[in-house]
Amino acid sequence: MNLIVSPGAPLRGEVRIPGDKSISHRAALFAALAEGESLIENFLDSGVTRAMLNALTALGVTWRLEDECLEVRSPGWRRWKIPAEPLFCGNSATTLRLLAGALAAAGIPAVLDGTPGLRRRPMERIVDPLRAMGVPITAAEGGGAPLTLQARPAESPLRGMSHTLAVASAQVKTCLLLAGLAADAPVEVVEPTLSRDHTERMLKGMGVALEDARLPGGAAWVRLHPPQQPLPPLRGSIPGDFSAAAFLLAAASIVPGSDVLIRGVGLNPTRTGLLETLREMGARIEITHRREVFGEPVGDVRVQASALRAGRVQGERVVAMIDEFPAFAAAALHAEGISTVRDAQELRYKESDRIAALVQEVRRLGGIAEEHPDGFDLSGGAALGGTVHPHGDHRLAMALAVAGLAGVKSVIIEQAEIMAESFPDFVATLQALGAQVKVTP
Ligand code: S3P
Numbered sequence: 320m321n322l323i324v325s326p327g328a329p330l331r332g333e334v335r336i337p338g339d340k341s342i343s344h345r346a347a348l349f350a351a352l353a354e355g356e357s358l359i360e361n362f363l364d365s366g367v368t369r370a371m372l373n374a375l376t377a378l379g380v381t382w383r384l385e386d387e388c389l390e391v392r393s394p395g396w397r398r399w400k401i402p403a404e405p406l407f408c409g410n411s412a413t414t415l416r417l418l419a420g421a422l423a424a425a426g427i428p429a430v431l432d433g434t435p436g437l438r439r440r441p442m443e444r445i446v447d448p449l450r451a452m453g454v455p456i457t458a459a460e461g462g463g464a465p466l467t468l469q470a471r472p473a474e475s476p477l478r479g480m481s482h483t484l485a486v487a488s489a490q491v492k493t494c495l496l497l498a499g500l501a502a503d504a505p506v507e508v509v510e511p512t513l514s515r516d517h518t519e520r521m522l523k524g525m526g527v528a529l530e531d532a533r534l535p536g537g538a539a540w541v542r543l544h545p546p547q548q549p550l551p552p553l554r555g556s557i558p559g560d561f562s563a564a565a566f567l568l569a570a571a572s573i574v575p576g577s578d579v580l581i582r583g584v585g586l587n588p589t590r591t592g593l594l595e596t597l598r599e600m601g602a603r604i605e606i607t608h609r610r611e612v613f614g615e616p617v618g619d620v621r622v623q624a625s626a627l628r629a630g631r632v633q634g635e636r637v638v639a640m641i642d643e644f645p646a647f648a649a650a651a652l653h654a655e656g657i658s659t660v661r662d663a664q665e666l667r668y669k670e671s672d673r674i675a676a677l678v679q680e681v682r683r684l685g686g687i688a689e690e691h692p693d694g695f696d697l698s699g700g701a702a703l704g705g706t707v708h709p710h711g712d713h714r715l716a717m718a719l720a721v722a723g724l725a726g727v728k729s730v731i732i733e734q735a736e737i738m739a740e741s742f743p744d745f746v747a748t749l750q751a752l753g754a755q756v757k758v759t760p
Contacts (some may be wrong), residue, residue: 320711320734320736320760321735321741321758322716322720322732322746322757322758323731323757324723324730324732324756326429326723326726326727326729327576327755328724328754329577330347330570330574330577330724331576331579332751332752332753333579334579334581334748334752335581335583336560336581336583336748337363337560337563337744338363338560338565339562339585339610340363340367340368340560340562341364341515342521342557342558342613342615343359343557344371344411345517345518346359346557347359347382348497349390349521349522350391350553351380351396351421351552351621352396352424352553353393353502353549353551353553354394354395354551354755355395355552356395356551356627357390357391357393357552357554358388358390358552358554358556359388359390359391359552359555360389360392360470360555360556361556361557361583362384362388362389363560363742364387365741365743366411366706367411367691370409370410371411371414371417372389374402374407374414374418375393377404378400378425379394379400380392380393380394380399380402384447386459386720395549395550396421401429402427402429403630405416405429405430405431405432405750406418406430406431406432406466407432408431409434409437410462410468410711411740414433414444415437415442415466416494417494417497419431419449419466419468420445420493420494420495420498421497421498421556423434423452423454423477423497423498423501424501424675426501428467428469428470430458430465431464431466432465432690435463437466438459438463438464439463440464440668441668442462442466444486444488445459445490447595448480448482448495451480452479452502452506453475453478454468454477454498455468455470455471456468470488470694473703476502476503476759477498478502478503479501479502479505479506479545480506480507481506481507481508481654482507482508484510484511487511487512487513487514487539487638488510488514489514489518489589490511491508492510492514492518496518496529496543499543499544499545500545500550501544501545502544502545503545505543506542506543506545507540507541507542507543508540508541509538510540511537511538512539512638513537513589514539514641515590516587516589517615518568520587520615521615521683522543524553524613524614524654525550525551525553526546526550527550528541528543528544529541531544552717555612555613555614557583558583558613558615559582559583559584559585559617560741560742561587561590561591561593562642562643563740563741563742564581566718566721567581567748568581568593568594568620568646569597569646569647569649569718570649570651570721570724570754571622571623572602572603572604572623572625572627573624573650574624574754577624578623578624579621579622579623579642579752580619582619583612583617584607584618584620585615585621586620587615587616588616589639590639591640591642592638592641593641596630597630597641597647600629600650600654600658601626601628602625604620605621606618606621607619617663627650627653627654627655628649628656629654629655629657630658630701631658632659632660633659633660635663639665641665641666642662642669644660644663644666644673644677644748645673645712645714645717646714646721648677648695648697648718648722649721650721651697651699652681652697652701652703652722653700653722653725654699655700657696657697657698658683658697659696660694660695660696660697661694662693664692664693669732670712670714671710671712672710673712673715674695674712677715677718678695680709680715681722683706683707683708684701684707684719684726684730685701685702686698686703686722702727702728703722703723703726703730704723704726704727706731706732707719707730707733709732709734709735709737711734713741714738714741716738717732720735720749722758724756735758
């Protein structure tokens with residue numbers, strides 16, 4: 320499908336956004352690790368979370384998802400069954416890396432695979448430390464998926480260990496902590512900067528003995544003590560996805576006359592780097608009704624249009640906005656001056672190479688962009704318009720649409736259906752706010 324975006328119409332009104340993708344993945348998997356019946360509301364129903372749920376079915380877990388309410392019934396991870404076929408993780412590295420840790424604990428043989436895009440993502444970052452714990456796991460030639468886990472005898476527990484990550488990663492951290500459920504001693508993970516801590520919050524909520532701390536210099540440390548009891552079922556409501564709200568924050572900031580209220584947005588500080596960056600650029604963003612939902616900070620966010628200045632992102636901030644560089648780019652294209660991103664090599668390993676793909680598509684729109692090994696420069700104020708391609712990346716597709724909302728000519732995004740991976744109602748939400756967007760086959 321093509322998405323056609325016509326510029327100019329202000330965005331006004333109040334909207335809800337989908338449940339958080341990262342927390343939905345964890346809620347589904349942790350409910351399956353637990354023994355009994357879990358009930359999760361505001362669950363993100365999308366291609367990537369369905370990949371997780373289908374893999375859980377193959378492990379003998381049953382579930383029902385209706386109107387964003389997920390019921391899960393599981394015998395607990397010690398009684399998962401051996402999957403008959405390779406577990407297909409679609410395009411979702413979160414599904415694959417988190418499942419690898421859980422299957423390592425369960426000790427059952429399995430193959431984890433996905434799309435060609437997923438096969439290109441780096442997996443040695445989980446395979447090497449899992450092997451150090453005694454997990455019989457191998458990657459394909461080249462270090463990526465498919466990953467193959469051999470059976471591990473019940474009488475040989477995994478080894479506890481301390482592992483230091485070269486790059487902050489919540490997927491790798493979570494994978495190792497989950498493997499630690501079956502270890503004979505605590506598992507510790509040290510990160511150069513604290514990545515999203517949804518796993519820590521949810522496991523603590525389930526009564527797992529988990530300690531965490533910030534170390535001098537900004538590093539983060541977490542230690543999981545293997546629980547002796549089965550994990551109890553989960554109950555809770557998933558906060559709105561800040562990473563979905565990010566596109567609305569950027570859009571309402573750059574389209575003159577906009578005024579948007581987004582209710583129930585997850586505001587975990589490990590995720591909200593874009594909020595700080597947009598404020599530094601001059602955005603008008605107000606947060607009200609702060610509360611806690613499912614162990615996570617949540618609030619209502621109002622954003623009004625304003626004249627933005629160029630932004631500069633580097634260092635620690637990169638981790639707290641790791642998924643928000645496409646949304647940042649959309650705002651930067653309409654800010655005054657040259658915005659810069661550095662220290663963000665990790666962007667090359669996301670759903671697309673987000674440095675190369677972004678620069679290429681911005682240029683196609685008539686924008687001025689320059690690629691760097693660890694980031695990019697974007698000039699604001701060019702007259703944008705044209706046809707672009709999202710490189711199979713949901714966030715790139717949405718960012719290009721947002722950039723078009725404040726452009727000069729129409730922007731056409733080809734193969735825009737990929738947006739549904741994290742924000743199935745993106746188009747309907749923009750339309751409800753008054754934006755001129757339409758879909759053609
Ligand atoms: C995620 C962690 C991040 C993020 C991804 C979701 C998670 O990946 O980019 O969209 O749910 O743990 P990395 O762990 O590779 O940084």
